[in-house]
Amino acid sequence: MVSNSGKVTTPRHxxxxxxxxxxxxxxxxxxxGASADITLIDRRNHHLFQPLLYQVxxxxxxxxxxxxxxxxLLSSRKEVTTLLATVTGVNTEARHVAxxxxxxLPYDTLVLATGVRHAYFGHDEWEPFAPGLKTLEDATTIxxxxxxxxxxxxxxxxxxxxxxxxTFVIVGAGPTGVELAGTIAEMxxxxxxxxxxxxxxxxxxxxxxxxxxxxxAGFAEDLSAYAQRSLExxxxxxxxxxxxSDCSADGVICGGKQLASRTIIWxxxxxxxxxxxxxxxxxxxAGRVIVTPDLTVPGHPEIFAIGDTVSVNDPEGKxxxxxxxxxxxxxxxxxxxxxxRLSGDKAPGPFQYKHxxxxxxxxxxxxxxxxxxxxxxxxxxxxIWGIAHIYFLIGVRNRLSVAISWLxxxxxxxxxxxxxxxxxxxxxxxxxx
Amino acid sequence: MVSNSGKVTTPRHxxxxxxxxxxxxxxxxxxxGASADITLIDRRNHHLFQPLLYQVxxxxxxxxxxxxxxxxLLSSRKEVTTLLATVTGVNTEARHVAxxxxxxLPYDTLVLATGVRHAYFGHDEWEPFAPGLKTLEDATTIxxxxxxxxxxxxxxxxxxxxxxxxTFVIVGAGPTGVELAGTIAEMxxxxxxxxxxxxxxxxxxxxxxxxxxxxxAGFAEDLSAYAQRSLExxxxxxxxxxxxSDCSADGVICGGKQLASRTIIWxxxxxxxxxxxxxxxxxxxAGRVIVTPDLTVPGHPEIFAIGDTVSVNDPEGKxxxxxxxxxxxxxxxxxxxxxxRLSGDKAPGPFQYKHxxxxxxxxxxxxxxxxxxxxxxxxxxxxIWGIAHIYFLIGVRNRLSVAISWLxxxxxxxxxxxxxxxxxxxxxxxxxx
Numbered sequence: 001m002v003s004n005s006g007k008v009t010t011p012r013h014x015x016x017x018x019x020x021x022x023x024x025x026x027x028x029x030x031x032x033g034a035s036a037d038i039t040l041i042d043r044r045n046h047h048l049f050q051p052l053l054y055q056v057x058x059x060x061x062x063x064x065x066x067x068x069x070x071x072x073l074l075s076s077r078k079e080v081t082t083l084l085a086t087v088t089g090v091n092t093e094a095r096h097v098a099x100x101x102x103x104x105l106p107y108d109t110l111v112l113a114t115g116v117r118h119a120y121f122g123h124d125e126w127e128p129f130a131p132g133l134k135t136l137e138d139a140t141t142i143x144x145x146x147x148x149x150x151x152x153x154x155x156x157x158x159x160x161x162x163x164x165x166x167t168f169v170i171v172g173a174g175p176t177g178v179e180l181a182g183t184i185a186e187m188x189x190x191x192x193x194x195x196x197x198x199x200x201x202x203x204x205x206x207x208x209x210x211x212x213x214x215x216x217a218g219f220a221e222d223l224s225a226y227a228q229r230s231l232e233x234x235x236x237x238x239x240x241x242x243x244x245s246d247c248s249a250d251g252v253i254c255g256g257k258q259l260a261s262r263t264i265i266w267x268x269x270x271x272x273x274x275x276x277x278x279x280x281x282x283x284x285x286a287g288r289v290i291v292t293p294d295l296t297v298p299g300h301p302e303i304f305a306i307g308d309t310v311s312v313n314d315p316e317g318k319x320x321x322x323x324x325x326x327x328x329x330x331x332x333x334x335x336x337x338x339x340x341r342l343s344g345d346k347a348p349g350p351f352q353y354k355h356x357x358x359x360x361x362x363x364x365x366x367x368x369x370x371x372x373x374x375x376x377x378x379x380x381x382x383x384i385w386g387i388a389h390i391y392f393l394i395g396v397r398n399r400l401s402v403a404i405s406w407l408x409x410x411x412x413x414x415x416x417x418x419x420x421x422x423x424x425x426x427x428x429x430x431x432x433x
Numbered sequence: 434m435v436s437n438s439g440k441v442t443t444p445r446h447x448x449x450x451x452x453x454x455x456x457x458x459x460x461x462x463x464x465x466g467a468s469a470d471i472t473l474i475d476r477r478n479h480h481l482f483q484p485l486l487y488q489v490x491x492x493x494x495x496x497x498x499x500x501x502x503x504x505x506l507l508s509s510r511k512e513v514t515t516l517l518a519t520v521t522g523v524n525t526e527a528r529h530v531a532x533x534x535x536x537x538l539p540y541d542t543l544v545l546a547t548g549v550r551h552a553y554f555g556h557d558e559w560e561p562f563a564p565g566l567k568t569l570e571d572a573t574t575i576x577x578x579x580x581x582x583x584x585x586x587x588x589x590x591x592x593x594x595x596x597x598x599x600t601f602v603i604v605g606a607g608p609t610g611v612e613l614a615g616t617i618a619e620m621x622x623x624x625x626x627x628x629x630x631x632x633x634x635x636x637x638x639x640x641x642x643x644x645x646x647x648x649x650a651g652f653a654e655d656l657s658a659y660a661q662r663s664l665e666x667x668x669x670x671x672x673x674x675x676x677x678s679d680c681s682a683d684g685v686i687c688g689g690k691q692l693a694s695r696t697i698i699w700x701x702x703x704x705x706x707x708x709x710x711x712x713x714x715x716x717x718x719a720g721r722v723i724v725t726p727d728l729t730v731p732g733h734p735e736i737f738a739i740g741d742t743v744s745v746n747d748p749e750g751k752x753x754x755x756x757x758x759x760x761x762x763x764x765x766x767x768x769x770x771x772x773x774r775l776s777g778d779k780a781p782g783p784f785q786y787k788h789x790x791x792x793x794x795x796x797x798x799x800x801x802x803x804x805x806x807x808x809x810x811x812x813x814x815x816x817i818w819g820i821a822h823i824y825f826l827i828g829v830r831n832r833l834s835v836a837i838s839w840l841x842x843x844x845x846x847x848x849x850x851x852x853x854x855x856x857x858x859x860x861x862x863x864x865x866x
Contacts, residue, residue, distance in 0.1 A: 045584060045853040062495040064850040069580075072851065075627040082628075084584040084853070101588075136854050147478060147502075151517040155534075194508040195515075397841045397849055401834060408830045416830055417497040418505065420478040420517070421569050422855075 012037045013342055016097055016107035018087050018275075020047050020070045022324040023307030024113035026331030028080060034339045037079055039105060041097070043086040045069055048136060049393060051324060052402075054176055056139035057265075058183040059147065059415040063136050065401050068394050087114075090278040092300055109302050109338055112275045112289070113331065116308040116322065119271030119286075126247035130264040133176060142265055144420050146184060149263045150192060151420070153199050160260070166204040167261040169252050171244050172268030173210035174217070175360040178227055180265055181208040182363040185234040190413050206236045207261070209254050211243040211268070216368065218321065219358055223368040226377045230362045244268075270322065272309045279303065284311045293350030295334055304337075306330035314353040324392075325356055359385050364410055445470045446775055449530055449540035451520050451708075453480050453503045455757040456740030457546035459764030461513060467772045470512055472538060474530070476519040478502055481569060482826060484757060485835075487609055489572035490698075491616040492580065492848040496569050498834050501827050520547075523711040525733055542735050542771055545708045545722070546764065549741040549755065552704030552719075559680035563697040566609060575698055577853050579617060582696045583625060584853070586632050593693070599637040600694040602685050604677050605701030606643035607651070608793040611660055613698055614641040615796040618667040623797075623846050639669045640694070642687055644676040644701070649801065651754065652791055656801040659810045663795045677701075703755070705742045712736065717744045726783030728767055737770070739763035747786040757825075758789055792818050797843055 013036040017024045020042040028040050046067040055061040071082035086100040090112075096104040118132025131141050146168065153165035168188075170181045188204040208215070208231065214224040215231070215238060228238050239254065246253040251261040276283035281297055282290050288311040289297060295312065297303040307327035312320050320326045333351045340347045357371040359381075367382040369375070376384065386406065390399050408414045446469040450457045453475035461473050479500040488494040504515035519533040523545075529537040551565025564574050579601065586598035601621075603614045621637040641648070641664065647657040648664070648671060661671050672687065679686040684694040709716035714730055715723050721744040722730060728745065730736040740760035745753050753759050766784045773780045790804040792814075800814040809817065819839065823832050841847045 045580060045851070062497040063854065064495040064852055067852055069628070069851040071628040072847070078630075081630045083588065084581075085588065136852065140854075148517075151478060155516065155518065195502070195504040197511075197514045397837065397847065400837055401849075404830065404833055404837075414505075414830065416834075418478070418502040419497055419500055419569065421496065421573075 013108050014106060015039070015109045015111065015338065016041065016105055017111040017113065018042075018097065019113035019115055019273075019307070019309075020044075020082075021050075021113060021115050021307060021327065023115075023327035023331045024111065025070070025073065026328040027111050027113065027306070027335050028074065028077075030332050030335030031338060032077065034335075034342055036109075036338075036342060037081070038077075039081045039083055039107075040070065040074065041083045041085050041087055041099075041105070042070055043084070044135070045071070045084050046136070047073060047394075050134070051392075052389060053133055053136075053139050054179045054183065056136065056417065057133055057142040057146070057180065058187060059143055059418040060183065060409055061402060061405055062417050063140065065398055065405065066393070067136060068398075073394065087278075090303075092279060092303065095302070107302075109341075110304070111334055111338075112278075112297075112303065112305040112309060113307045113327070114273035114275045114309045116270040116272050116286075118266055119269045120266070121269055123247070126266070129249055130171060130247045130252075130266040132266040133180070134270075140421060142180075143417070144422060145263050146187070147418055147420050150188075150196065150199070150201060150204075152262070154196050155198075162199065163205075164251065164260040165262045166199065166201075167251070167259065167263070168204065168206045169259060169261045169264045170206070170208045171247075171252070171264065171266050173208050173212075173215035173238070173240075174267060175358075177208060177210070177265075177267035178215055178231065179361055180267060181206050181236045182231055182234055182361070182366070185231070185236045186363050187415065189235055191415050202235075207239060207259065208236050209239045209242055209244055209252070211241070213241055215240075216358075216360055219360070219368055219370045220375050223370055223375055223377060227360065227362055227368050230366045234363050234366075270308070275305060275309045286311075294337060294347070295330055295351050304334045306334055312351065312353075314355070320353045321355075321358075323358075326353060329353060359388065361385050446541050447539060448472070448542045448544065448771065449474065449538055450544040450546065451475075451530065452546035452548055452706075452740070452742075453477075453515075454483070454546060454548050454740060454760065456548075456760035456764045457544065458503070458506065459761040460544050460546065460739070460768050461507065461510070463765050463768030464771060465510065467768075467775055469542075469771075469775060470514070471510075472514045472516055473503065473507065474516045474518050474520060474532075474538070475503055476517070477568070478504070478517050479569070480506060480827075483567070484825075485822060486566055486569075486572050487612045487616065489569065489850070490566055490575040490579070490613065491620060492576055492851040493616065493842055494835060494838055495850050496573065498831055498838065499826070500569060501831075506827065520711075523736075525712060525736065528735070540735075542774075543737070544767055544771075545711075545730075545736065545738040545742060546740045546760070547706035547708045547742045549703040549705050549719075551699055552702045553699070554702055556680070559699070562682055563604060563680040563685075563699040565699040566613070567703075573854060576850070577855060578696050579620075580851055580853050583621075583629065583632070583634060583637075585695070587629050588631075595632065596638075597684065597693040598695045599632065599634070600684070600692065600696070601637065601639045602692060602694045602697045603639070603641045604680075604685070604697065604699050606641050606645075606648035606671070606673075607700060608649065608791075610641060610643070610698075610700035611648055611664065611793055611795060613700060614639050614669045615664055615667055615794070615799070618664070618669045619796050620848065622668055624848050635668075640672060640692065641669050642672045642675055642677055642685070644674070646674055648673075649791075649793055652793070652801055652803045653808055656803055656808055656810060660793065660795055660801050663799045667796050667799075703741070708738060708742045719744075727770060727780070728763055728784050737767045739767055745784065745786075747788070753786045754788070754791075756791075759786060762786060792821065794818050 049066040089098040096106040156162040185206045192201040242255040272287040276289045289305045308322040361367045367385040369381045482499040522531040529539045589595040625634040675688040705720040709722040722738045741755040794800045800818040802809040802814045
């Protein structure tokens with residue numbers, strides 16, 4: 001290529017990153033200084049701090065406290081273009097991604113970091129009755145349903161129907177399920193009682209159903225036991241070794257028995273985004289791309305896939321978990337590999353996941369942390385959990401804002417984001433047919 | 434009535450207040466100590482600080498910073514029951530209000546404070562293309578459209594279509610229209626330029642269209658002139674003496690000319706809620722109930738109507754404006770009248786509106802305040818505007834939170850709530866047919 005000045009220039013290397021979650025954003029951050037033009041595509045305009053999404057769903061935080069406009073995060077990086085667009089496919093021959101509007105975007109290197117959606121194990125018809133928690137809209141939907149259930153109970157005179165409005169079922173006892181159950185129980189027992197006249201919100205049932213033998217299966221067994229005790233002290237009913245066999249507007253069927261509930265939340269399973277289908281490469285049972293040890297797609301050294309959308313093992317052969325730190329480590333690694341290729345340096349060895357620890361909050365002054373080498377619980381774990389989450393938020397403003405929100409929740413039992421928003425028609429699941 | 438202890442008791446007086454805006458909420462606050470059972474009905478679960486709603490629409494504040502759960506505001510008032518319900522009518526004979534679910538609620542005294550919606554002067558078909566600003570959903574809809582227009586412009590290669598995405602039309606130059614226009618111009622000129630690559634957001638056109646001869650018609654003429662100059666300095670095109678004759682997905686027709694725009698905001702007119710229709714009493718052109726000097730409905734001394742939903746004159750014969758302080762004064766007055774009746778004291782004289790002043794913010798360090806006896810503009814007015822608004826927010830937490838948000842906006846040009854949320858289908862107005 002010959003530029004206006006007559007100098008021969010080579011075209012800049014084009015990197016396309018799909019998905020601005022923890023993995024995709026970290027890739028772009030770490031590509032700073034690379035001699036390449038980068039395009040970051042996401043179908044949302046914001047990066048979301050998913051570990052605190054359950055706090056939006058439970059009226060503790062505002063949406064804007066855990067979400068940032070992607071293009072603003074990259075405003076100083078003039079070689080990065082941010083695109084609000086939905087990717088519909090990848091043409092690996094022509095090396096371009098296809099966008100929903102019919103246009104295409106060519107790449108020299110492609111990084112797929114497209115994440116997961118919640119999945120219903122072949123029962124997608126449950127979704128209207130048991131929303132999952134992955135997006136801001138999911139969170140405001142769940143918030144609306146929880147708050148509306150208390151409102152309906154306040155007006156309901158029939159004791160059975162009132163009880164169904166005051167029964168909250170959470171399916172799946174991983175960190176999200178545990179955190180939701182604990183927070184809903186705290187709302188019912190601490191935040192809401194003074195505000196209602198006809199109901200005692202402390203009579204609300206919060207039922208956490210888990211198909212496996214313990215809550216927080218990813219943590220050490222004694223921490224699981226502590227978490228279960230803590231949940232029970234908060235008033236949560238923990239049901240283990242029971243799978244849900246049906247979800248409807250009337251409640252769930254669990255262990256053959258009907259549990260009447262108007263509010264079901266799904267925290268049980270995820271399925272990877274369709275990246276593997278775009279590529280036509282082997283995928284695992286959860287729809288994840290099986291990548292090589294350098295996180296490239298088999299047969300396509302120019303295509304990387306990272307984060308929740310891939311299946312990869314750590315050096316000990318254990319699967320890398322689908323958590324934010326893992327996605328960030330992968331993003332960092334991929335940026336290293338790409339920079340090494342561009343500069344002609346020696347590529348780093350295979351990706352090695354380092355597990356820093358697992359954290360989950362159960363309630364006020366109750367949390368568990370499993371660092372592997374040390375296990376923490378109770379107050380000390382809760383403080384570390386809080387400080388770590390504030391640390392990992394982006395920007396002083398949001399840190400300050402979340403800290404103030406938490407101060408009000410934990411010293412004054414006030415949850416500031418108790419808003420029922422969006423159309424009334426959407427407030428409640430409709431009975432089918 | 435004979436109670437369990439054998440003592441003869443009279444049934445408590447039942448007061449029903451419909452609407453928890455500034456008027457209804459103030460009525461309930463000021464009824465504290467009255468010997469009555471009070472029910473406050475609203476179809477939303479939150480009280481909204483409408484004067485700052487335009488800041489949610491322009492990504493400056495989060496929804497939860499200007500909205501509070503109604504029942505929480507009244508949690509200490511055990512004689513007050515809060516009901517999330519939609520009123521569909523009033524039976525003045527039987528003295529009950531009818532609710533959407535078919536139930537009825539009896540009253541001895543009724544206070545209607547049901548507010549207004551934006552109105553299109555007989556052109557309701559314009560609403561999908563020109564949303565108005567009255568609810569939190571209206572605000573997030575407008576926010577989504579503004580932000581999405583910049584995103585679409587960034588991807589658009591056709592110069593005409595790009596220009597249409599970068600043209601923002603605000604219809605109506607009252608305080609809301611002026612504040613929206615000024616803030617959108619600031620976003621385009623100050624907040625957004627570093628974040629985009631393909632467009633210069635400073636080329637965006639912000640057009641404020643007013644059918645009357647000046648902006649802020651409720652203010653003194655020199656303040657109107659100052660506001661117009663300030664808007665023009667911010668880059669707003671002010672079009673006066675021109676009515677909009679059509680709104681569509683393509684833009685507006687104004688003064689016979691088509692102005693291509695993908696984002697139209699309606700700030701031109703309101704119509705009262707159907708309270709007058711429920712009562713079958715005379716209403717004015719804007720659908721407002723014409724009340725007696727003690728704010729009761731003619732022929733019904735037991736029914737009060739206040740706030741935006743009524744038409745009433747001040748002692749000088751001028752109509753009381755539809756602003757928050759007027760609604761609050763009316764709520765205070767009505768509570769006085771009801772308490773005097775209940776206690777057998779002498780009722781106060783007719784309602785006398787006292788105009789404290791008019792405020793409008795135009796942009797950073799630009800505002801106008803018309804106290805009548807003194808007129809302020811510029812920096813000093815802006816500081817008073819800010820302090821007054823923070824003062825009138827409810828609770829320390831929200832004051833702190835809004836103060837921090839404004840600190841970031843005015844010192845760092847960051848607007849934290851730049852979130853495009855809700856289904857993609859709702860992002861853009863559809864072309865009809």
